[in-house]
Amino acid sequence: MDLKWLTEFNAPAGHEQAMRRALLEELKNYAGVTTSIDRMGNVVAVKTGKGAEPRKRVMLSAHMDEVGLIVTSCTEDGFLRVAPVGGVDPRVIISKRVTVGDDKVPGIIGAMAIHLQSAADRQRVLGYSDIYVDIGAKKKDEAEAKAPKGTYICFDTDYVEFGDGYVSAKALDDRVGIFNLLRVLEDDYDCDVICVFASQEETGCRGSKGAAFALDPDMGIVLEGTTCNDLGDVPETLQVCNTGAGVCVSFMDGTSIANRNLFRHTVEVAEKNGLSCHVKRSVSGGNDGGSMQRARGGMPVVVLSVPCRYIHSPSSVVKYSDVESQLALTKALLKSI
Numbered sequence: 233m234d235l236k237w238l239t240e241f242n243a244p245a246g247h248e249q250a251m252r253r254a255l256l257e258e259l260k261n262y263a264g265v266t267t268s269i270d271r272m273g274n275v276v277a278v279k280t281g282k283g284a285e286p287r288k289r290v291m292l293s294a295h296m297d298e299v300g301l302i303v304t305s306c307t308e309d310g311f312l313r314v315a316p317v318g319g320v321d322p323r324v325i326i327s328k329r330v331t332v333g334d335d336k337v338p339g340i341i342g343a344m345a346i347h348l349q350s351a352a353d354r355q356r357v358l359g360y361s362d363i364y365v366d367i368g369a370k371k372k373d374e375a376e377a378k379a380p381k382g383t384y385i386c387f388d389t390d391y392v393e394f395g396d397g398y399v400s401a402k403a404l405d406d407r408v409g410i411f412n413l414l415r416v417l418e419d420d421y422d423c424d425v426i427c428v429f430a431s432q433e434e435t436g437c438r439g440s441k442g443a444a445f446a447l448d449p450d451m452g453i454v455l456e457g458t459t460c461n462d463l464g465d466v467p468e469t470l471q472v473c474n475t476g477a478g479v480c481v482s483f484m485d486g487t488s489i490a491n492r493n494l495f496r497h498t499v500e501v502a503e504k505n506g507l508s509c510h511v512k513r514s515v516s517g518g519n520d521g522g523s524m525q526r527a528r529g530g531m532p533v534v535v536l537s538v539p540c541r542y543i544h545s546p547s548s549v550v551k552y553s554d555v556e557s558q559l560a561l562t563k564a565l566l567k568s569i
Contacts, residue, residue, distance in 0.1 A: 242336070244385075245300075262414075265278065273431040278427075288451065288569050289426060291443070293444075293452065294455040295432075296406075297431055299320045300316075301314040306379070309372070317434065322363055325387075330385050330387055331386055339367040341363060342365070343358050412455050428440060437487065437523040440524055444523060444524040453534055457538045459516070460540060470514075476553060479537065479561050480537040482537060488533055497565075498534050501565050502561050521533045538555055
């Protein structure tokens with residue numbers, strides 16, 4: 233099991249079966265871990281703590297699903313019309329390779345060639361009504377047979393290591409979190425650790441909401457990838473976080489506000505253990521922390537994010553040292569409870 237292996241699975245929101253099957257098989261190798269699937273399709277892995285009762289019960293969440301597209305119709309000449317699954321900017325997907333459906337029919341995301349666009353066309357952003365997926369079908373019947381309405385489409389992107397410890401792949405948000413949840417379960421803790429491999433985060437944090445309500449833990453930790461925007465021409469104050477600076481801790485985002493005591497404790501644990509860590513500089517985005525924080529009577533939650541360039545695109549980028557930093561801080565935080 234490695235990060236490359238995890239990014240190669242197609243698991244768009246609401247259709248996480250391949251990822252779920254792989255995780256259930258992988259978790260059979262983990263001693264002392266019990267697994268189950270709940271009604272929302274979350275994989276729940278529980279490792280009982282070594283401490284005396286009553287023990288704290290900590291829910292850790294990372295989402296299985298990824299952004300992608302879904303077929304809405306087929307044109308008479310055999311092209312697929314699509315809608316986004318999750319937040320996918322149409323500007324970043326033109327001419328990218330995709331696979332369509334469980335049979336992984338190859339396709340290309342297309343749009344009108346620049347030679348045929350008017351001056352007005354070139355001044356506006358293409359919307360999904362202007363975009364199609366070409367699977368080489370000659371007519372509508374052929375296209376519908378291969379990709380009926382509701383068929384999921386995923387980006388077809390290779391996992392590539394490049395530069396000074398960087399990785400490019402699809403779905404790094406949140407396969408980095410899945411990777412680290414699995415590695416968290418390799419260790420022992422005094423507290424009970426409940427790892428939720430969540431479904432449908434990209435379409436409204438739906439899986440974690442049901443899991444948090446049913447499990448009713450004492451606190452929550454979210455492992456995710458977050459936008460960093462650390463490009464050379466962006467002022468430092470507008471850079472959300474930075475690759476290579478270690479795991480990013482959020483004080484607030486679009487769906488949750490970190491528990492102040494837990495936030496401070498997390499930063500203190502990082503400092504005490506000499507771990508790379510920095511604080512997110514923007515109130516933006518959202519993740520399973522929001523649904524977990526508001527489940528039942530509520531719970532304290534902290535979000536630990538791997539900075540991710542070009543997030544929600546066919547080719548996102550992380551620095552591997554930040555992935556290791558997220559793991560190290562998560563383990564240290566659990567051992568401090």
